[in-house]
Amino acid sequence: MKNIAFDRVKFAFDIERFFICMSQPLPFDLTSDTNPTNAMSLHDFSIVETTLREGEQFCKARFSSSDKVEIAKALDSFGVEYIELTSPRVSIYSRKDCHQIAELGLKSKVLTHIRCNLEDAKVAVDTGVDGINIVIGTSDLLRYFSHGKSIEEIIEIASKVLGFIRQANPRIELRFSTEDSFRSSLSDLLRVYLEIDRLGLVDRFGIADTVGIATPSQVFELVKILRQTTQKDIEFHGHNDTGCAIANSYTALEAGATHINTTVLGIGERNGITPLEGLVARLYVLNPEAIERKYALGSLGSICKLVADKVGVEIPFDRCIVGSASFSHKAGIHTKAVLKNSRTYEIIAPEDFGLERTMLIDHPLTGKYAISHRCHQLGLNLSPDKLVVATQKIKDLAYTRQISLEGIDRILVEFSQS
Amino acid sequence: MKNIAFDRVKFAFDIERFFICMSQPLPFDLTSDTNPTNAMSLHDFSIVETTLREGEQFCKARFSSSDKVEIAKALDSFGVEYIELTSPRVSIYSRKDCHQIAELGLKSKVLTHIRCNLEDAKVAVDTGVDGINIVIGTSDLLRYFSHGKSIEEIIEIASKVLGFIRQANPRIELRFSTEDSFRSSLSDLLRVYLEIDRLGLVDRFGIADTVGIATPSQVFELVKILRQTTQKDIEFHGHNDTGCAIANSYTALEAGATHINTTVLGIGERNGITPLEGLVARLYVLNPEAIERKYALGSLGSICKLVADKVGVEIPFDRCIVGSASFSHKAGIHTKAVLKNSRTYEIIAPEDFGLERTMLIDHPLTGKYAISHRCHQLGLNLSPDKLVVATQKIKDLAYTRQISLEGIDRILVEFSQS
Numbered sequence: 054m055k056n057i058a059f060d061r062v063k064f065a066f067d068i069e070r071f072f073i074c075m076s077q078p079l080p081f082d083l084t085s086d087t088n089p090t091n092a093m094s095l096h097d098f099s100i101v102e103t104t105l106r107e108g109e110q111f112c113k114a115r116f117s118s119s120d121k122v123e124i125a126k127a128l129d130s131f132g133v134e135y136i137e138l139t140s141p142r143v144s145i146y147s148r149k150d151c152h153q154i155a156e157l158g159l160k161s162k163v164l165t166h167i168r169c170n171l172e173d174a175k176v177a178v179d180t181g182v183d184g185i186n187i188v189i190g191t192s193d194l195l196r197y198f199s200h201g202k203s204i205e206e207i208i209e210i211a212s213k214v215l216g217f218i219r220q221a222n223p224r225i226e227l228r229f230s231t232e233d234s235f236r237s238s239l240s241d242l243l244r245v246y247l248e249i250d251r252l253g254l255v256d257r258f259g260i261a262d263t264v265g266i267a268t269p270s271q272v273f274e275l276v277k278i279l280r281q282t283t284q285k286d287i288e289f290h291g292h293n294d295t296g297c298a299i300a301n302s303y304t305a306l307e308a309g310a311t312h313i314n315t316t317v318l319g320i321g322e323r324n325g326i327t328p329l330e331g332l333v334a335r336l337y338v339l340n341p342e343a344i345e346r347k348y349a350l351g352s353l354g355s356i357c358k359l360v361a362d363k364v365g366v367e368i369p370f371d372r373c374i375v376g377s378a379s380f381s382h383k384a385g386i387h388t389k390a391v392l393k394n395s396r397t398y399e400i401i402a403p404e405d406f407g408l409e410r411t412m413l414i415d416h417p418l419t420g421k422y423a424i425s426h427r428c429h430q431l432g433l434n435l436s437p438d439k440l441v442v443a444t445q446k447i448k449d450l451a452y453t454r455q456i457s458l459e460g461i462d463r464i465l466v467e468f469s470q471s
Numbered sequence: 472m473k474n475i476a477f478d479r480v481k482f483a484f485d486i487e488r489f490f491i492c493m494s495q496p497l498p499f500d501l502t503s504d505t506n507p508t509n510a511m512s513l514h515d516f517s518i519v520e521t522t523l524r525e526g527e528q529f530c531k532a533r534f535s536s537s538d539k540v541e542i543a544k545a546l547d548s549f550g551v552e553y554i555e556l557t558s559p560r561v562s563i564y565s566r567k568d569c570h571q572i573a574e575l576g577l578k579s580k581v582l583t584h585i586r587c588n589l590e591d592a593k594v595a596v597d598t599g600v601d602g603i604n605i606v607i608g609t610s611d612l613l614r615y616f617s618h619g620k621s622i623e624e625i626i627e628i629a630s631k632v633l634g635f636i637r638q639a640n641p642r643i644e645l646r647f648s649t650e651d652s653f654r655s656s657l658s659d660l661l662r663v664y665l666e667i668d669r670l671g672l673v674d675r676f677g678i679a680d681t682v683g684i685a686t687p688s689q690v691f692e693l694v695k696i697l698r699q700t701t702q703k704d705i706e707f708h709g710h711n712d713t714g715c716a717i718a719n720s721y722t723a724l725e726a727g728a729t730h731i732n733t734t735v736l737g738i739g740e741r742n743g744i745t746p747l748e749g750l751v752a753r754l755y756v757l758n759p760e761a762i763e764r765k766y767a768l769g770s771l772g773s774i775c776k777l778v779a780d781k782v783g784v785e786i787p788f789d790r791c792i793v794g795s796a797s798f799s800h801k802a803g804i805h806t807k808a809v810l811k812n813s814r815t816y817e818i819i820a821p822e823d824f825g826l827e828r829t830m831l832i833d834h835p836l837t838g839k840y841a842i843s844h845r846c847h848q849l850g851l852n853l854s855p856d857k858l859v860v861a862t863q864k865i866k867d868l869a870y871t872r873q874i875s876l877e878g879i880d881r882i883l884v885e886f887s888q889s
Contacts, residue, residue: 112799112831113788115873144835144863146870168804198811199804264818266756269687269718270725294818295756296749296791300687300718307688322805322816324789324797331714338684338713369787370531371742373714379742381530386586386617387740393616398740400682400712413530417562445562452564455533 095306095339099134101186101288102329104316104360105154106137106166111320113364120363121150122157124317127356129159132348133329135312137164141180142173151180162226169207169229174214184226185218186288187211188261191241192233195263204241208248215254228288228312230259234275235267242275243282250283257286257312262301265294265323269304280309288312291327293319298327299373303335317360318368330357334373338400351407374401380410385420388412392426415461417452420444424465431462433469443468513724513757517552519604519706520747522734522778523572524555524584529738531782538781539568540575542735545774547577550766551747553730555582559598560591569598580644587625587647592632602644603636604706605629606679609659610651613681622659626666633672646706646730648677652693653685660693661700668701675704675730680719683712683741687722698727706730709745711737716745717791721753735778736786748775752791756818769825792819798828803838806830810844833879835870838862842883849880851887861886 105121108114116124125136136159141148155163162183167173169189177185189207190199202210211229218227229249231242246258260275267275272289280287289305289312291298302313319328330353337344344350357375361368370378380403382391390397395410403410414423424444428435435443443465450456450464523539526532534542543554554577559566573581580601585591587607595603607625608617620628629647636645647667649660664676678693685693690707698705707723707730709716720731737746748771755762762768775793779786788796798821800809808815813828821828832841842862846853853861861883868874868882 110802110805110836112796112801112829115834115869139836144866144870146835146867194812194815195808198815199808264816266818268725269722270691273688293789294791294797295753296717296746297721297753299714303715304687307686319789322801323799324791324794328714335713335715366788367785369789370784371711371737371787373712373742376742378530379712381741383530383740384528387528390613390617394612397612397616398682400684411530416533417564418528418557448562449564451533452562 095336096309096311098306098310099312100329100332101135101137101164101312101314102128102133102161102316103137103166103290103314103326104128104320104329106139107290107314107321107326108316108360108364109139110322111316111325111364113366114320116363118146118150118153121154124360124363125154125157125159125161125163127352127359128317129157129161130349131352131356133161133315135164135184136161137166137186137314138182140165140167140173141176142167148176148180151177151182155181155183164226164228169211169214171214171217174218178218178221178225182225184228184256186228186230186259187214188230188232188259190232190263191245192236193238194236195233204244208245211245211249212252215249215252219254227255228257228259229255230261230288230290232261233263234260235262235271236264239275239278243278246279246283250285255285257288258283259288259290260305260310261290262292262298263290265292265298267291267301268297269300272301272304273308276305276308276310286311288314290314292321293324293326298325299331299335302327302332318357318366318372320360320364320366328373329353330375331373334401337405341402341405345405350405353406354408374406374408379403380408381413382410383413383416384418385423388414388426389420389422392422414447415451415456415458417448419448419451424461427461428465428469431465433465435465435469439468439471513754514727514729516724516728517730518747518750519553519555519582519730519732520546520551520579520734521555521584521708521732521744522546522738522747524557525708525732525739525744526734526778526782527557528740529734529743529782531784532738534781536564536568536571539572542778542781543572543575543577543579543581545770545777546735547575547579548767549770549774551579551733553582553602554579555584555604555732556600558583558585558591559594560585566594566598569595569600573599573601582644582646587629587632589632589635592636596636596639596643600643602646602674604646604648604677605632606648606650606677608650608681609663610654611656612654613651622662626663629663629667630670630672633667633670637672645673646675646677647673648679648706648708650679651681652678653680653689654682657693657696661696664697664701668703673703675706676701677706677708678723678728679708680710680716681708683710683716685709685719686715687718690719690722691726694723694726694728704729706732708732710739711742711744716743717749717753720745720750736775736784736790738778738782738784746791747771748793749791752819755823759820759823763823768823771824772826792824792826797821798826799831800828801831801834802836803841806832806844807838807840810840832865833869833874833876835866837866837869842879845879846883846887849883851883853883853887857886857889 139147141151164184165182166186287310289310291301315329319325421444557565559569582602583600584604705728707728709719733745733747737743839862
């Protein structure tokens with residue numbers, strides 16, 4: 054009894070904490086896969102789509118000017134709020150590309166991404182982009198081996214660069230980000246952000262998990278601190294070296310971030326960053342209607358195909374939503390339930406993305422219900438006993454050799470006539 | 472002043488929370504990418520590798536008996552603590568496979584995975600496996616559309632099944648898991664787990680994010696509640712429909728989970744579950760030495776290749792560690808720093824996995840430092856001015872056409888002779 058009583062105390066505490074956690078912007082009613090009645094419960098957020106900057110840093114990417122225009126237009130019609138472009142300082146060609154895409158008159162705001170120095174800034178302000186994203190490394194490793202600047206020097210040069218841009222163009226949208234934020238000391242980070250914040254020059258701050266080391270709880274705490282201490286909008290950029298980019302981006306939004314960096318299929322340096330389709334999947338589950346209002350979900354598949362073709366990769370088989378396997382159901386227990394109600398094993402409706410589900414029956418894990426469904430499609434009527442035997446025959450056959458749907462149909466016809 | 476003072480109050484609070492968060496088993500020293508001095512700070516954990524169960528439910532998987540033996544042996548030499556097999560109830564063949572793999576004398580414990588019914592249990596106890604993983608759906612959707620049982624009936628049948636197995640084999644390892652745990656009501660879940668716990672028959676409980684809907688904070692809270700209320704070991708099974716499987720598995724460990732389900736490349740129903748290589752990447756970053764002691768990291772690549780070939784898929788280009796892009800460095804700012812110290816942009820050392828990094832210079836984003844490094848490799852000595860011009864020429868050329876390393880070398884030789 055004592056133990057049970059003790060349990061109950063911890064229990065009440067835990068359940069309270071549980072509901073505190075649940076009352077964060079999450080699908081509250083866990084008994085339904087989505088909650089169509091509640092409004093988008095995450096505060097309003099923006100996608101900063103950087104396939105044309107971070108994505109250009111993908112090992113296999115080599116975008117021509119026309120490729121960039123084609124991708125920018127596709128992202129614009131999908132509805133991303135921002136499109137980020139490679140620094141115009143890289144070459145005369147990327148400068149021309151910035152000019153050209155800034156002049157397309159897209160609904161998406163056009164940004165370019167530069168290092169924190171005056172030369173980059175001078176070229177960037179002349180490109181006609183809507184905003185400039187500035188980044189500088191603050192971790193010991195990057196300060197020592199990359200730009201060699203002290204925290205004092207970082208604050209000094211950032212102040213100069215931001216001041217110059219703001220003076221050159223008062224209306225331009227300015228983001229200042231540290232690089233490798235999660236390997237920077239908290240005191241260095243806060244010193245830099247708070248000093249820059251006092252200048253009143255930037256529209257938002259960036260936090261970058263440049264090496265993909267951050268965990269969701271670390272992202273939550275850092276975003277929360279920065280949001281509370283500056284009240285500025287916060288942009289999160291997360292690499293995927295340890296496979297946490299989507300969860301970290303979502304957690305950043307929970308903590309108060311307002312802007313998330315994505316690339317189509319997640320392409321970028323090394324194994325890339327938060328994939329556009331992955332962030333969309335994560336947020337769609339929270340509130341499908343809100344995401345459908347924000348983005349043209351039906352074109353997500355074609356955008357992924359477009360970029361996959363441009364960089365010469367296959368869309369990974371298991372990619373969220375757009376992977377070839379994402380809506381396939383195989384084991385008997387799964388197909389049975391999905392045939393009755395697709396929500397049993399699907400939290401994303403393929404039809405919302407112009408896609409279809411696949412029900413596999415030509416394998417040893419198939420089940421009676423899926424086979425009887427096939428009989429129904431064929432207009433065959435098998436007795437319960439025959440159905441059991443036919444199903445077992447198909448399972449056993451499929452184990453020993455590849456079996457086609459036609460082969461299965463022949464077996465079912467034979468059973469119906471026997 | 473008031474505002475600043477107010478900030479400082481929030482500040483102290485936040486920094487305290489920040490460090491509370493950091494003092495969770497995480498790489499504490501954020502100024503270094505890993506902390507080789509501290510011991511593995513996560514409590515001891517086990518990988519329950521289910522490529523031969525969940526992985527067999529992948530749409531393209533069709534494993535023969537010899538495939539299964541080959542994969543089981545590879546996973547055993549890698550060092551996974553458990554290997555889970557498809558239910559022997561599926562067919563005479565999977566029954567034979569359970570027998571055969573249980574008799575291989577592997578270091579890994581061999582489990583099979585069954586539905587919560589006596590017929591499955593009777594067949595399973597006769598296979599000679601070390602343990603049985605039992606699962607039953609508890610969400611309204613699965614209870615209504617899958618097995619049609621009430622919570623009372625679930626508890627009743629689970630008690631019967633667990634009692635039968637324990638009586639048939641007192642030494643067998645028993646796991647009881649709910650299915651679709653994150654769409655089940657908390658009261659239903661706790662009722663089921665606590666009733667089963669009172670029987671004192673199971674070795675651990677399972678929590679399953681069957682549809683890939685859970686967020687890290689939800690996983691943390693549910694695992695923590697179950698751990699605190701039962702003090703049992705906890706196994707987490709996470710699907711990847713919204714791309715959070717790796718982060719959710721890691722967060723489950725933070726919350727006290729002891730066993731994590733993985734499959735090689737994450738293959739499973741729909742787009743699968745936590746990939747073995749992804750979980751390894753996430754945990755390696757926390758403490759490389761501890762993970763190297765636990766697993767044969769050098770064979771991770773070949774295991775992924777083995778399974779990719781068996782199921783006829785390409786290893787996705789951006790897969791953690793084993794993806795073709797995972798150790799490629801492209802932008803000039805990255806290659807410069809990596810050439811000085813690879814830890815600047817690498818938190819995973821490719822050599823620990825028998826892999827190599829790639830430094831790309833044949834593209835418009837290349838930089839002076841990478842080009843001068845190439846000159847050094849070629850034994851060429853370019854003046855600083857020539858180096859700047861040569862680099863810009865290579866960048867511009869690479870923008871307009873595909874350029875080979877040989878082409879770059881020719882350009883550098885010309886500059887050195889001009």
